[in-house]
Amino acid sequence: MRKLAAPILLSLALPALSWPQAASKLAPDARAFVKEDAPVLALTHVRVIDGTGMAPRREQTLVIRDGKIAALGDAANTKIPEGAKVLDLSGRTIIPGLVGMHDHMYYPAPGGPPALYPQHAASFPRLYLAGGVTSIRTTGSIEPYADLELKRSIDDGKMAGPKIQVTGPYLEGQGAFTLQMHQLKDAEDARRTVEFWIAQGVTSFKAYMNITPEELGAATKAAHAHGIKVTGHLCSIGFREAASLGIDDLEHGLVVDTEFLADKKPGACPNPAAANKALLTLVVASGPIHEMIHDLVAHHVAITSTLPVFETFVPNRAPLDSRVLDAMQPEARISYLRRRALISDGAAKSDWPALFKKELEFEHEFAKQGGVLLAGLDPTGYGGVIAGFGDQREVELLVEAGFTPLEAIHIATANGAEFLGEGDKIGTLAAGKQADLVVIDGDPSGNIKDIEKVETVFKDGVGYDSAKLIESVRGLVGLR
Template sequence: MISARVSLLALSLAAGLVGPAAAEVQKFVVIANGEKVGHLTADVQAKSATVDYAVSNNGRGPKAKETIAFDASGMPVSWSIDGSSLFGSPVQERFTWAAGKAEWTSQADKGQIAASRPILYAANDASPWMLGVYVKALLKAPNHTLPLAPAGEMRLKEVRKLTLGEGAKAIPVTVYELSGIDMSPSHVLIDAKGELFGTLSGSLIREGAEGNVPALQKVSQEIELQEAMDAQAKLAHRFETPVRIRNVRVFDPKTMTVGGLSTVVVFKDKITGVEPQEGALASPAGEAVIDGQGGTLVPGLHDMHSHTSLSSNLFNLAAGVTATRDQGNYNEELLGWLDGLETGKLAGPRIVRNGFLEGRSPYSARHGFIADSLDDALKDVRWYADRGYWQIKIYNSMNPDWVAPIAAEAHRLSMGVTGHVPAFSSPDRVIKDGYNDIAHINQLMLGWILDPTEDTRTPLRLTGMARAGSLDLASPRVQQTVALMQQKKIALDTTAMILERLMLSRSGQVQEGDAPYLSHVPIGYQRYRKRNFVTIDSPQQDADYHSGFAKVLEVLKMLDDKGVQLLPSTDDGTGFSLLRELELYVKAGISPGKTLRLATLDAETYFGREASLGSIERGKLADFILVDGDPTKNISDIRKVRMTMVGGVAYYPAEIYQHLNIKPFAAPPPASVAK
């Protein structure tokens, strides 16, 4: 396969690629939610370029110094990347092509392949400037497709042409979609000279052109929205007649058990019947019939900590997630999607919206609103209330003295309060100040681990968890907080799986939670998951992170035993992550049946919607999934979702994954029309 792909590359080189730009310094800025959070400077020469890239947002961000050498056609033949990744882990990545051989070394892997001509390399830690290099190479390639080292291929598609600005200052750019590397494509802007202008989202833009970001974001939203609407039209299966789902075993979250073979009937968006298979009447002629082949019907799963995107909607449906709690987003974008989700023009789970509210500091996260004063924060609370948000989410840089009045205003307006524990505060204080739940198990545990003077606006809120291994869960400090949670009925949005990813990530290794799906996804994401996000300087530090994560699992079990409601959650958008979260609950010692109840009926009870959702009963909304196997016996069977139904509309994960260029995991169930 490699030689065949490299021969395509040879053809493209024969056609002549666009070479490097004439000598110039290209300057870009990085934008998040309208604010500058970083820079990129590329010093471009005839056959080389050096790039300086740095981002600081939410107390973290990648930093890279790149040196690239090109051949006469503009293909990279030498490429070095030095710096640090998102959470500060050291980066030293190398790629070379010479004498018919491509070699690379990265955090994820090292290797070599034969290549008679230079071949594109999908770097782990490249700056966005390399998007322009990729586009140049692909524009002259047959079918705008080229092979990649280490594996896979990269594809390019022209999306539309734009003119930014007016008159003499007008800038024509072309929007290209670059795909094949990661789970979602990139939309890249190229100017009339063939040089990188930025990304369509406006997160990277040429210096001096920042005024175009709002217009670009509008176009980006239009393109993504149209693609999502096209996907819904392609993937949604609607039924005009009742649907009879036969040969299934129904999971009952009230008893936490699976029953005998049953038939479940759905009409429009409601469940109209649940009856034993034995003695069930034949399906009336003309009705739709789905054969569950002995699988398990489970109420739709919940991710209680998500950050919605149009692509995450599809990933969630494919994983059986039918409801999410959005814990902070770009407000206008999220509000713009609601009509499409509610009217069925967009595919996705039901979304409960929380309003993101941050304080101003050098470490501020750029989502939602950043309040410069208490009056501003209270005004932002009212803005969210007027638009029907369910809760306010408070973040790291919020002034601890403002939490109580913010919470009081939210409660006055019938909203709840959740969030991180702001820096220099404590779990006990935010609970007393009015929190209804705490976001992230580490935000809870850090109150027992760190000194109150330590600054959790930095990556310390993650790296500090290496100290958790020695934590005594019977200590007064821990039990005082737990008693307060019991007394005030405070829930915990756990996101244990994201801590596993951060604390146990090791260069070149596949984590236990990623192994079941990783070979099915694009090469860029495979390599991204095989890297370390924390810095490991010694065997002791490695051991500390392992013991720290083991303590996370102990805390999960302790809280469940104490009656504290756990909210299964991820802070991730792949869908695979929620399934791992459930596996971790079971690994912690919570039974599979209880875990499934927490992810279904208990989550809906927390939302106050248990009368219409959360279990498979006549009269409730038809939100459930068909699983191959019995997840009450083996929780990992929850990964084998064959069908997801939301409001009576069926989606087959195999079709969604094929649409997303991911190898499917389980075949759709047989469907027919009764005669």
């Protein structure tokens, strides 16, 4: 997206050093949220959605040992090891842990200018995990040192949270809207920035709205020399030009692609309203947009869907979820509801209903044409999208876009894992993989809203209590 009332930010990330993390090694602050920690655990009579897109399997047994899936199969044929703790999960479903691919660790501060995005290292790790998100890519960092230290604290068992792949600081050109971003001076500055942050431990980068083609080219070349991918929330550069410069991923989708504005100047971010108007005159299934899709697919460029943040700009569309409102501090809740009301008041003149519909259509068509679609939430905008809850909403909105529930879950799990190079460890459920999975009280393959009914989230075989995690940060979002 571009400069709306509160601009949407982005990011990328670190390899999840995914060692099994026994509950006995957890510090008290993390252990407080553990629900299941038996050395050997058998989940029985459960429905399994394995993340491959295949049909659910009923009456299954999944055995967890040493942080990994030791066995998975029909209950009648899968032996339960002697001494294992047995959980009867009749009526419940397990899915792979979600892999959030646009999951920042910051949130917009309530109040007026300047635009600030404080780190939410206290609330967001717990909310991501509570929502069933076991791995994230931060896809743009405001406080990269804090993100790196947070990752280490979680990996060391000092805090409860997902596995984090840390993206470096935004690669932004001249004209940043927030004081928290370094503005690149030239291509050499871009190269130096990439090299410096690779040495600090980040494993992806995100280009931002005002980056120049020369800066993006230099950053991408430097990152690729280290085997590191670059994504982007772009405005100054169109999608096809970014693909030609070697970008690996593009955030948000069609509604931020400015290349369709006839009088767009090279290397300059145009007026957002004008760029949006240009999209409204085009169709997705043919013409310039379809040509762009084929170009991205040919260059193996992925798209990260962030439908929840765009939904908040559509008048009266985003659900007023009590879970989200309860998580906010009072000032953040008031700020969000006030801005939501102003958007509602302007409904008659809003282009967002049509833009959002076109974005849904674009993402489905992109995948249909062979593109790799990833899933995230983007907890920015004007504050209506929150860690964990927004990741669940993203899966629901993918279903609205035309994907089946099983396809949507596949996008939100396996696709992200494969893109991060972690597909052999996470993203699907199979013997030998890490025991990162979500227990749901219901059947999201039949009713995708059931994805919100998370009971227990297993990460490396340790089961965390979703309700306890959520309650522990009630009223903190907007503060820390």
